Amino acid sequence: MxxxxxxxxxxxxxxxxxxxxxxxxxxxxxxxxxxxxxxxxxxxxxxxxxxxxxxxxxxxxxxxxxxxxxxxxxxxxxxxxAHGIGGTEAHVLTALSIGTPAEKFSRTHHLPKAQLAAVVDGLRSRGLVDATGGFTDAGRTIRQRIEDLTDELAAPxxxxxxxxxxxxxxxxxxxxxxxxxxx
Known part of the structure; x- marks a missing residue:
């Protein structure tokens, strides 16, 4: 079917x-x-x-x-x-990578504000998101590393x-x- x-x-x-x-x-x-x-x-x-x-x-x-x-x-x-990033965290990082606030991103907009804030706070405490909710250099670097390695793993x-x-x-x-x- x-x-x-x-x-x-x-x-x-x-x-x-x-x-x-x-x-x-x-x-x-x-x-x-x-x-x-x-x-x-x-x-x-x-x-x-x-x-x-x-x-x-x-x-x-x-x-x-x-x-x-x-x-x-x-x-x-x-x-x-392997990088300690959970599903909701991955969606938040994807939203940031395309310039969309997490609360407006299609895969996270439905979450309760407190839950989404906790996810962003967790990313912030790990140095991946800055005080304004955007990427830090470390956040951009880890996201790019994951994307590059994903491409390598997808090539065989x-x-x-x-x-x-x-x-x-x-x-x-x-x-x-x-x-x-x-x-």
């Missing part, structure tokens, strides 16, 4: 590209990358890897993209935990693709990504 609905929505959003030979090739390359790394230490990725890979190209593309998203996300979550799936295949993937995925960002 989830696969069918997601594939139908993707097909609708990308229009005629859904039936193109380029989409079939993108799905093939992305799937090869997505199923290549080991599952150890990646619980969400491992759970999705246990599912069958769909045959239909649009569903296959969606599935591969989902695998890669969770592979990256598992690495990111591990790094946050693509090692199975040659340089030419990776260039081809990017070139053929670009119009699909553009179609998705238009709406």
């Amino acid at each position: 989830r696969e069918r609905g997601s594939a139908a929505t993707l097909r609708q959003r990308i229009g005629g590209l859904a039936d193109s030979a380029d989409l079939v090739r993108v799905a093939e390359l992305l799937t090869r990358a997505a199923v290549s790394p080991p599952t150890e230490g990646r619980p969400l990725y491992a759970g999705l890897r246990a599912l069958d890979v769909p045959e239909e190209p649009v569903a296959r593309l969606w599935h591969a993209a989902t695998l890669l998203r969770e592979y990256r996300g598992d690495g990111h979550n591990a790094l946050l935990v 799936p693509y090692d199975v693709l040659s340089a030419d295949e990776l260039d081809e993937l990017i070139a053929k995925l670009t119009p699909i990504a553009a179609a998705l960002s238009r709406r």
